Amino acid sequence: MEKTNLKSDLISISGKENVLTDDLDLMYYSYDSSFLTKIEIKNPDAVVLPKSTEEVQQIMKYAFENNIPVVPRGAGTGETGGCVALNGGIIIDLSTWDDIVEIDNKNMQVILRPGVIHAELNKELAKYNLFFPPDPGSSQMCTVGGMVANNASGLRAVKYGCTEQYILGLEVVLPNGEIITTGGMKSKAIKNVSGLNMTKLMVGSEGVLGIVTKIRLRCWPKPKARGIAMAVYDKLDDAPASVLEVYQAGILPSGIEILDSSAIEAVNQFKPEINLPDAEAILLFEVDGNPPGVEYEGNTIKEVTQQRARYVEWATDTKRMAELWEGRSVTAAAAARVRPDGSRIFAGEDVSVPLSKVADTLRAIRDLGEKYNIKVVNYGHIGDGNVHTAPVINPENPDEVERVKKLVHEIHLLAIELEGSTTGEHGVGAVRREYAELEHGNAVNYMRKIKEAFDSKGIMNPEKLF
Amino acid sequence: MEKTNLKSDLISISGKENVLTDDLDLMYYSYDSSFLTKIEIKNPDAVVLPKSTEEVQQIMKYAFENNIPVVPRGAGTGETGGCVALNGGIIIDLSTWDDIVEIDNKNMQVILRPGVIHAELNKELAKYNLFFPPDPGSSQMCTVGGMVANNASGLRAVKYGCTEQYILGLEVVLPNGEIITTGGMKSKAIKNVSGLNMTKLMVGSEGVLGIVTKIRLRCWPKPKARGIAMAVYDKLDDAPASVLEVYQAGILPSGIEILDSSAIEAVNQFKPEINLPDAEAILLFEVDGNPPGVEYEGNTIKEVTQQRARYVEWATDTKRMAELWEGRSVTAAAAARVRPDGSRIFAGEDVSVPLSKVADTLRAIRDLGEKYNIKVVNYGHIGDGNVHTAPVINPENPDEVERVKKLVHEIHLLAIELEGSTTGEHGVGAVRREYAELEHGNAVNYMRKIKEAFDSKGIMNPEKLF
Numbered sequence: 001m002e003k004t005n006l007k008s009d010l011i012s013i014s015g016k017e018n019v020l021t022d023d024l025d026l027m028y029y030s031y032d033s034s035f036l037t038k039i040e041i042k043n044p045d046a047v048v049l050p051k052s053t054e055e056v057q058q059i060m061k062y063a064f065e066n067n068i069p070v071v072p073r074g075a076g077t078g079e080t081g082g083c084v085a086l087n088g089g090i091i092i093d094l095s096t097w098d099d100i101v102e103i104d105n106k107n108m109q110v111i112l113r114p115g116v117i118h119a120e121l122n123k124e125l126a127k128y129n130l131f132f133p134p135d136p137g138s139s140q141m142c143t144v145g146g147m148v149a150n151n152a153s154g155l156r157a158v159k160y161g162c163t164e165q166y167i168l169g170l171e172v173v174l175p176n177g178e179i180i181t182t183g184g185m186k187s188k189a190i191k192n193v194s195g196l197n198m199t200k201l202m203v204g205s206e207g208v209l210g211i212v213t214k215i216r217l218r219c220w221p222k223p224k225a226r227g228i229a230m231a232v233y234d235k236l237d238d239a240p241a242s243v244l245e246v247y248q249a250g251i252l253p254s255g256i257e258i259l260d261s262s263a264i265e266a267v268n269q270f271k272p273e274i275n276l277p278d279a280e281a282i283l284l285f286e287v288d289g290n291p292p293g294v295e296y297e298g299n300t301i302k303e304v305t306q307q308r309a310r311y312v313e314w315a316t317d318t319k320r321m322a323e324l325w326e327g328r329s330v331t332a333a334a335a336a337r338v339r340p341d342g343s344r345i346f347a348g349e350d351v352s353v354p355l356s357k358v359a360d361t362l363r364a365i366r367d368l369g370e371k372y373n374i375k376v377v378n379y380g381h382i383g384d385g386n387v388h389t390a391p392v393i394n395p396e397n398p399d400e401v402e403r404v405k406k407l408v409h410e411i412h413l414l415a416i417e418l419e420g421s422t423t424g425e426h427g428v429g430a431v432r433r434e435y436a437e438l439e440h441g442n443a444v445n446y447m448r449k450i451k452e453a454f455d456s457k458g459i460m461n462p463e464k465l466f
Numbered sequence: 467m468e469k470t471n472l473k474s475d476l477i478s479i480s481g482k483e484n485v486l487t488d489d490l491d492l493m494y495y496s497y498d499s500s501f502l503t504k505i506e507i508k509n510p511d512a513v514v515l516p517k518s519t520e521e522v523q524q525i526m527k528y529a530f531e532n533n534i535p536v537v538p539r540g541a542g543t544g545e546t547g548g549c550v551a552l553n554g555g556i557i558i559d560l561s562t563w564d565d566i567v568e569i570d571n572k573n574m575q576v577i578l579r580p581g582v583i584h585a586e587l588n589k590e591l592a593k594y595n596l597f598f599p600p601d602p603g604s605s606q607m608c609t610v611g612g613m614v615a616n617n618a619s620g621l622r623a624v625k626y627g628c629t630e631q632y633i634l635g636l637e638v639v640l641p642n643g644e645i646i647t648t649g650g651m652k653s654k655a656i657k658n659v660s661g662l663n664m665t666k667l668m669v670g671s672e673g674v675l676g677i678v679t680k681i682r683l684r685c686w687p688k689p690k691a692r693g694i695a696m697a698v699y700d701k702l703d704d705a706p707a708s709v710l711e712v713y714q715a716g717i718l719p720s721g722i723e724i725l726d727s728s729a730i731e732a733v734n735q736f737k738p739e740i741n742l743p744d745a746e747a748i749l750l751f752e753v754d755g756n757p758p759g760v761e762y763e764g765n766t767i768k769e770v771t772q773q774r775a776r777y778v779e780w781a782t783d784t785k786r787m788a789e790l791w792e793g794r795s796v797t798a799a800a801a802a803r804v805r806p807d808g809s810r811i812f813a814g815e816d817v818s819v820p821l822s823k824v825a826d827t828l829r830a831i832r833d834l835g836e837k838y839n840i841k842v843v844n845y846g847h848i849g850d851g852n853v854h855t856a857p858v859i860n861p862e863n864p865d866e867v868e869r870v871k872k873l874v875h876e877i878h879l880l881a882i883e884l885e886g887s888t889t890g891e892h893g894v895g896a897v898r899r900e901y902a903e904l905e906h907g908n909a910v911n912y913m914r915k916i917k918e919a920f921d922s923k924g925i926m927n928p929e930k931l932f
Contacts, residue, residue: 107820107851108713129714151659162659164666165631180909184887187905188820191850192887193617193628193670194894195906195932196913200630200666204659221716247574248595250687250756290716290766293759300756354573354654384656385573421650421658428660439653440661443646446920447662453915466661 006068010048010090013058020047029091032078035345035404036431038395044071044085051097053171053179053213060211061177063090063459070175071461072207074114074146077138079346080429082150082206086463092211094145100124101214107188109168111216114145130219133160135255136425137332148212150427151204155255155286157425158383160220164203168192171214172202175455183216190218201450206427207461209454223288226254227298227316230324231283231309236260238308239281240358243382245304246285251297255286256383257328260362263335263379267327270334276327277311283382284328328379335377335390342375342392347431348408351415352386352424364414365389372407374400386424413438428465436466472534476514476556479524486513495557498544501813501870502897504861510537510551517563519637519645519679526677527643529556529925536641537927538673540580540612543604545812546895548616548672552929558677560611566590567680573654575634577682580611596685599626601721602891603798614678616893617670621721621752623891624849626686630669634658637680638668641921649682656684667916672893673927675920689754692720693764693782696790697749697775702726704774705747706824709848711770712751717763721752722849723794726828729801729845733793736800742793743777749848750794794845801843801856808841808858813897814874817881818852818890830880831855838873840866852890879904894931902932 010019020026029047031037045068050056063070069089076083076095085091098115105128112121118132118139125131136142136154146152148170153162168190169183182198202209233239243256259267259282267276276282283305287297298314306312315321336344353361362378369376369391380388391407393400412422412435422432422439436444444466454460476485486492495513497503511534516522529536535555542549542561551557564581571594578587584598585605591597602608602620612618614636619628634656635649648664668675699705709722725733725748733742742748749771753763764780772778781787802810819827828844835842835857846854857873859866878888878901888898888905902910910932920926 104820105714106710106822129716151663153657157657161627161631162657164663165627174912178908180912181907182909184882184905185907185909186882186885187887188823188885189818189851189887189890190820191619191623191628191818191847191852191890193891194887194889194898195902195910196674196916197617197630197666197670198906198909198912200663201916204663208662221713221718224716244572247687248571250595250690252687289755290759290762292762293756296756296758352655352657354570354656356572357654381657386657416650416652419652419654421653421655421660423660424655424657425659432660436661439650440664441647441651442644443648443651443664444661446640446646446664449919450662450667450916453919454912 006046009062010046010059013062014048014050014055018049029073030084032076032081032083033346034079034081034429034431035347036081037084039401042084042086044091045088047091047093049093049096053173056092056173056211056213057177057179059090059092060173060175064176064457067457067459069459069462072149072211074143075141077142078146078150078429079349079426080431082427082429082464084430086430095143103128104188105130108190109188109216109218111214112144113214114143114212116144118142118144118147125219126222129222131222132166132217133220134163134166144215145212148203148215149205149207153425155257155381157381158256159252159254164200166218167199167203167215168218169216170199170202170212172210172212174210175457175460206429206465208451208465209460225291225294225316226286226288227294227314228321228324229285229298229301229305229312229314231305232277232279232311233281233308234279234310236280236362237359239283240355240382242283242305242308244355246301249300249304251300253285253383254288257284258380258382259327259331260378262366262377263331266334266338266377267330270337271330274327274330279310282327284325331379335392338375338377338392341394343395344390344392345395345404347391347404348411349389350386350423350426351411351420353415353418353420355385357418357420358382358385358387361387361414361418365411368407368410372403374404374407385420430464433464433466472512475528476512476525479528480514480516480521484515495539496550498542498547498549499812500545500547500895500897501811502547503550505867508550508552510557511554513557513559515559515562519639522558522639522677522679523643523645525556525558526639526641530642530923533923533925535925535928538615538677540609541607543608544612544616544895545815545892546897548893548895548930550896552896561609569594570654571596574656575654575682575684577680578610579680580609580678582610584608584610584613591685592688595688597688598632598683599686600629600632610681611678614669614681615673619891621723621847623847624722625718625720630666632684633665633669633681634684635682636665636668636678638676638678640676641923641926672895672931674917674931675926691757691760691782692752692754692787693760693780694787694790695751695764695767695771695778695780697771698743698745698777699747699774700745700776702746702828703825705749706821706848708749708771708774710821712767715766715770717766719751719849720754723750724846724848725793725797726844728832728843729797732800732804732843733796736803737796740793740796745776748793750791797845801858804841804843804858807860809861810856810858811861811870813857813870814877815855816852816889816892817877817886819881819884819886821851823884823886824848824851824853827853827880827884831877834873834876838869840870840873851886896930899930899932
């Protein structure tokens with residue numbers, strides 16, 4: 001396929017202003033937040049920015065006929081290289097197709113196009129006292145389409161689950177250009193158990209089965225009250241033990257976050273005025289609901305956690321909540337600054353382990369950091385065992401790059417060894433494919449068969465997922 | 467295949483005491499709760515009751531080699547003929563394989579075999595202050611395996627969703643005898659977004675892809691308090707309007723049930739001492755959580771609903787809650803008795819529509835009842851638009867049987883017409899296959915392709931789902 005033909009063919013579908021082929025433009029599409037795409041640069045051959053299902057369909061049909069790989073992309077905030085064209089071909093950038101088609105508040109749902117930004121959606125829904133609960137760290141940037149592709153979650157998955165829980169139906173353009181609607185052709189139902197669950201199969205499929213062009217999403221009543229508890233621990237093992245005891249007391253907080261000693265140190269170095277207490281671990285509990293219910297749960301959390309914690313504080317005052325949460329808010333930024341010549345890289349950043357193995361995991365990752373002489377900062381969503389690890393390296397130093405690759409590989413193996421997963425929320429993309437068999441065994445063969453059933457030519461986001 | 471060979475072959479796998487081939491035994495397996503299986507009797511050729519994965523695997527391999535249809539079955543409480551062998555072959559009865567393998571309360575999960583009864587599971591989990599939230603009406607009888615196969619839900623789906631939300635992983639014996647584990651080979655993680663979501667694909671697949679032999683299920687902290695509000699309406703349309711206003715007030719009750727005038731009449735006729743108020747609709751709200759939170763929500767529901775309702779009562783006292791709920795508890799039994807010569811049949815019993823269409827749906831079903839001169843009783847889970855319709859007929863009267871078939875067909879078409887689904891929670895089975903294309907369009911072709919990827923010979927629960 002001649003690149004000049006590709007350009008003119010795509011222009012005939014989407015118009016000149018929506019097709020990019022200049023090297024400088026393409027370079028922007030060569031990376032996401034993953035470390036992989038920082039060290040291995042792969043440009044697509046062209047980028048298209050469609051704004052209708054028909055356009056996406058025409059692009060797909062064209063690519064199908066000509067055997068051109070197609071990679072769907074949202075805001076590019078992913079951490080796995082999932083939206084990068086490793087084999088060249090066309091990137092379909094859906095980020096500018098950002099219409100909220102309908103807020104059907106009478107039926108507790110919203111219909112939207114894939115490019116809507118998560119925070120924007122929740123801003124609109126708030127006008128109706130509704131919200132879409134999943135809360136990724138990249139809320140201000142990431143698209144709902146990307147969240148669907150990756151089954152995104154974030155801080156509040158403990159109570160509210162992941163994106164999949166809210167997706168009622170999808171319009172999907174398949175690799176051959178066919179359009180299907182999952183969850184019922186013209187359904188507005190909230191409950192539907194008719195047929196195989198194609199909606200849930202599509203959510204989290206990372207663009208390897210088709211391109212999501214419309215999303216029907218369930219909203220929830222927005223809770224009226226919120227509170228934050230901070231608990232400070234001298235012993236790391238006491239932190240997950242406290243989490244379990246809170247559950248056993250009948251409380252399901254909306255979020256439970258941990259900073260271990262590496263994160264506490266990083267935060268205090270980055271912003272000394274935050275002045276986090278010196279400790280082995282800090283837990284932050286977020287509770288939401290109605291005002292007296294939140295007060296009750298906060299007090300219960302305080303009672304339960306102070307049996308192990310050195311210090312516990314509970315707040316519902318907006319200002320004090322923000323102060324308590326500040327350490328967590330700046331952790332990612334702080335991690336990036338633990339060395340003057342260092343950069344935080346996104347690799348091995350997202351393992352998930354059973355709650356009972358969180359302390360072992362954090363200790364083992366610390367030991368691995370020492371083994372490879374790489375600084376690591378650990379924090380994450382302890383409530384569901386989702387550990388975030390930030391290795392900090394000088395990416396200009398080839399030796400450090402080699403060492404961090406080994407470190408990351410061992411972190412992934414460790415997660416599987418400790419009865420966890422290589423990825424709790426960020427997905428597989430290009431960077432965790434090699435663990436598919438180890439994690440899933442022969443189930444991977446059936447994932448491949450499903451892929452084949454949708455994508456006989458293998459053009460849909462190739463080299464991803466497995 | 468000779469039936470004598472079938473018998474001896476199966477005995478060689480599972481032992482004499484676990485293989486049934488006598489006509490009287492087989493007849494028991496010719497039906498579930500569906501009307502279809504009451505009027506069309508189809509015995510399997512044999513029934514096996516395995517109690518190990520290896521046995522199930524051997525049975526499947528044998529069936530695969532000999533092209534024998536296999537139908538998995540739990541307690542047979544389904545309402546769609548899903549667990550009946552319409553083409554003969556082998557029924558694998560999993561109801562006696564009922565071990566709870568491990569309550570891993572440290573990791574908020576439980577591992578169990580498919581035959582565990584729902585209520586039994588929750589009794590065991592209660593010892594750890596945990597629970598498995600979905601709450602089907604058949605809780606005392608139905609198996610968790612059946613719940614997985616049908617993605618069951620029930621009263622509490624409004625707040626707690628369906629079974630799928632809690633399933634972390636499954637062991638599945640595929641039609642060719644291969645065994646896969648979804649959600650990670652040896653995972654105990656709660657969060658996992660690695661690979662295609664095979665777990666969610668299996669949940670609700672009604673046994674057409676394989677046989678679930680082990681279930682890993684997430685549990686939740688058991689709420690400490692509960693309350694019930696009853697609101698009585700003179701106008702049917704005010705009931706769904708009140709439901710919406712409760713949501714808009716930021717409240718997500720754990721259940722919202724409706725009895726329309728037909729159900730109120732049936733209950734009062736069945737048990738006059740319950741003495742439900744004469745009304746167009748009664749709503750029952752169940753709220754759960756912590757004590758002050760429940761009290762707050764109950765009072766909010768009272769305030770909100772009394773703007774439209776003739777009468778509202780809110781109770782947290784155990785005795786009074788039971789009294790308020792009693793009308794709903796007996797509705798199914800009451801529906802069966804509205805005619806002395808009548809039986810309630812399970813057909814067209816489970817449509818799901820958008821909340822904004824619930825009143826229209828109830829009116830239209832009433833009109834259809836008149837059109838076909840069939841008594842219908844309507845109730846259901848209004849909170850998620852899931853309407854339960856009980857047609858009551860004399861099944862010995864061929865004319866009534868013909869008329870009710872037409873009525874049920876029109877109810878299914880009505881649901882799709884009103885932007886709903888033919889089934890909100892009971893599934894498709896054998897009885898709603900004909901609506902697959904109408905409801906899902908060409909997406910059904912891809913469901914078939916997935917089926918083909920798992921079941922190349924088409925022996926796995928044939929003639930079901932689509």
